[in-house]
Amino acid sequence: MAISYYFDAPVHRAIKLGLQLRGVEVMTAQEDNNSSAIDEIILSRSVQLKRPLVTTDHDLR
Numbered sequence: 001m002a003i004s005y006y007f008d009a010p011v012h013r014a015i016k017l018g019l020q021l022r023g024v025e026v027m028t029a030q031e032d033n034n035s036s037a038i039d040e041i042i043l044s045r046s047v048q049l050k051r052p053l054v055t056t057d058h059d060l061r
Helices: 013-021 039-049
Strands: 005-007 026-028
Touching: 005 013, 005 039, 013 026
Parallel strands: 005 026
Antiparallel strands: none
16 A cells, blocks of 8 residues: 655655656645645644645644
8 A cells, every 4th residue: 555645835846756656646725725734733633634734844743
């Protein structure tokens, strides 16, 4: 079973594209209409989707 990821807005686009080229499913907060959502919403959405959250946000709350 492959893992599908949920990417927060700060994650560089090249990482997403590189994973997708290797067949990994990635959804971004932008694609999910959450690009400006607060941290709690982003984390809650990743839990709701049952996808690990990937972020480069050093102060994720």
